[in-house]
Amino acid sequence: MxxxxxxxxxxxxxxxxxxxxxxxxxxxxxxxxxxxxxxxxxxxxxxDKFHTNINRLYRVMENQHYSDGRLFTFASTPGPMAPYIKEKYPEIEKASRLTWEVNNLFRFDDKSFYEPGRYADPDFIEMFSIPFNAGNSSTALNGKNSIVISKSMAEKYFGDEDVIGKILLMNTKTPFTVTGVFADMPKNSSLQFQYLLPFQYFFDENKSWLDQWGNNNIRTYLMLRTDATINNFSAKLKNEVKLHNEQSNVELFIQPFGDAYLYGDFENGVQAGGRIEYVRIFFIVAxxxxxxxxxxxxxxxxxxxxxxxxxxxxxxxxxxxxxxxxxxxxxxxxxxxxxxxxxxxxxxxxxxxxxxxxxxxxxxxxxxxxxxxxxxxxxxxxxxxxxxxxxxxxxxxxxxxxxxxxxxxSGNRASVFRRALVTIQFSLSIILIISTAVVFRQMQFMQNRDIGFDRNNVFYAWLDGDVANNLETVRNRLLSLPGIDGVTAASQLPIDIGNSTSNLSWEGKDPEANILFSVLAVDQDFIQTMKMEMIEGRPFDRNLVTDTANYIVNQKAAEKLGFKDEVAGKDLTLWDRKGKIIGVVKDFNFGSLHNPIEPLILRVPRNDFFCLLIRAKQNETEAAIRSAEGIWKEYAPGYPFKYSFLNQDWEEFYKAEGQRGKVFNTLAILSIFISCLGLFGLSAFSAERRTKELGIRKVLGASVPGLVQLMNKEFITLVILSAIIGCPLGWYLMSMWLENYAYHVEVGLITLIVAASVCLTIAVITVSYHSLRVASTNPAKSLRYE
Structure with missing residues (x-):
């Protein structure tokens, strides 16, 4: 059978x-x-699910409360916290601090490369599943000048040699002894690094700001004991920072490390999505x-x-x-x-x-x-x-x-069911087309948006070697070289400012006010070089020594300060450094377009610069790069000249979203293709079934265009009905998606019309092939059919 x-x-x-x-x-x-x-x-x-202890791993998070009603959630924590709470709370079996990714220059013999890595405490290796190929994992980071490297990094520098005990020179001056080699981190790990250095070394180098409970700057990870009661421990940990800093507005909580990658977004202290939203969207689209x-x-x-x-x-x-x-x-x-x-x-x-x-x-x-x-x-x-x-x-x-x-x-029921299925099919296709169009327009909007300054023709390099110590000389020499239009220094990139504080006071401040301000250290030429617009007052002046104690605020900060009249000339104290506000710069985006512009304070320090931004003259970028490279070789001879373009970095911020947009494009095209395959088959069946009918109509005088129109009518009606259903749904879904961005395009009527038109046009072309073929057939042959 x-x-x-x-x-x-x-x-x-x-x-x-x-x-x-x-x-x-x-x-x-x-x-x-x-x-x-x-x-x-x-x-x-x-x-991250490959970690053996994944169910016991947590990251410490902060909820910061401010008097303007805002609540921010950060993964940054105080530097001294991890070793302290490990000793204090018996629920904690292991604890480790971890820095953001750092790029250091390493040299061995004639081989020299920049490598991405992190500083971590010794417990880190035991907490996370990092298989060792050589060395003792439990003691590898105990020495202050120890370094643990990946297998690929070991092969790059040492080939097949035994690497344990080898010396790598970091940043041309500090030797580190290789004490371990670990297997390369898997692709499905959210924590990526080519090496680990002892956190103690980083702590000692930056103790002035790292050894304070009032500063939040590094990540803290915990591995709890198997018998730990999570809710009880969280309640005990909640006010730990306030115990060390009475003025703190911080409440701590822990998030399972296994959730951190997919559930990374918080609103008002409550988990509000993250990458999981795209996982769900793509699952539904598939x-x-x-x-x-x-x-x-x-x-x-x-x-x-x-x-x-x-x-x-x-x-x-x-x-x-x-x-x-x-x-x-x-x-x-x-x-x-x-x-x-x-x-x-x-x-x-x-x-x-x-x-x-x-x-x-x-x-x-x-x-x-x-x-x-x-x-x-x-x-x-x-x-x-x-x-x-x-x-x-x-x-x-x-x-x-x-x-x-x-x-x-054939049955009316089956016919109605087929029509319903075709309608559903093209409704889904129209929704995907609308989604694709909106995602594409939003990506274009973000990449081309006027963010408040000119990021084109600007490249930057991090201050290596003696460049920082000779910054004024380097700046003057660069300005005299071909291709260079402007030079400025800053503590961070103007498109990615991560420092913030609430430690400010000003004239008329409410004693209860506690507002978070972002802070960027810049030199006197920053406003002019970045081509920003002053709304009030003036930019910093290199000829005025007093400007090293003064400030410039953005419009949002001026609003938060609450001055009802002119802002310029008002007193402002930041971190106990008293000065005056000399101007208000027009708001510019210094972070993701997902978020609104935050209040910002610009200050001029003595030596708090980490990057040099160079504006090239129009069409002279290559000459500007060669000029900068020549200076770099003089002041940082042991470092390769490594530079990046500001505009490319801005686009890189949205690379993941652009990738998702491309996937959307592919799926939308595929859905239309599959729908049209079905329409092609159905129209072929319809044409076959009505061959004799069309022959009779033609004998009675019907024209070919008229017969084509008759054949197409049923399917075109279904596509129009699909548009009536799909367009509102597509508009609603994409309007919800756009709410994730503080600055975004609108779905717009034109997008809906284009999506419906595309579907209708493709459907007409698909159906017309069979309609035209049958309508053009000799009536004698049609009447002999079957």
């Missing part, structure tokens, strides 16, 4: 080549897209595309059902029951899905490298991975059941008396 069913299924596939091809191709593309997205989703969900492919199968299978009517009738007459017929046709659907699945795997093998390039992932179809196998099997069964269940049920319910008497009609 099984062999008989299989033989019939294969014959049916070859007998209806066009419809089988459309079904299999549509399912293959749908399954391929779903599989690649589910692989991406699986990879995102598995980030299901959409798969459903669109399944709809094709259901439509074409039910449309072709009348060709199997006599077979079903005869089987029922000789004793077959609906349940047996249902299994037969489900088996045929499953066979089609299996063929499509094999084709989908081939597509995936070809497309996966391109997908990895777009997303920055390293996904692979590892069939030895049980999770990946389960994902693949789940897709196959979901597709087979969804695509095949209704056609199998529909066909198995044919009445044998009607079939054998030739009284079977």
């Amino acid at each position: 099984l062999k008989n069913y299989l033989t019939i299924a294969v014959r049916n596939i070859f007998r209806n080549k066009l419809f089988s091809f459309v079904n299999i191709l549509g399912l293959a593309f749908g399954m391929c897209s779903a599989l690649v997205i589910f692989l991406w989703v699986n990879d995102e969900i598995q980030v 299901v959409f595309v798969l459903i669109i492919a399944c709809i094709n199968f259901m439509n074409l299978s039910t449309a072709q059902a009348t060709k199997r009517a006599k077979e079903v009738g005869l089987r029922k007459v000789i004793g077959a029951i609906p349940h047996q017929l249902f299994r037969q046709f489900m088996g045929e659907s499953f066979l089609t899905v299996i063929i499509a699945a094999c084709l989908a795997v081939l597509f995936l093998i070809v497309l996966l490298p391109f997908f990895n390039e777009i997303t920055g992932k390293a996904l692979g179809l590892n069939l030895l991975d049980l999770r990946i196998v389960m994902i693949f099997v789940a897709i196959v069964f979901f597709t087979a059941f969804l695509a095949g269940s209704y056609p199998a049920f529909f066909i198995s319910e044919f009445k044998p008396v009607q079939v054998l008497k030739g009284q079977l009609k």
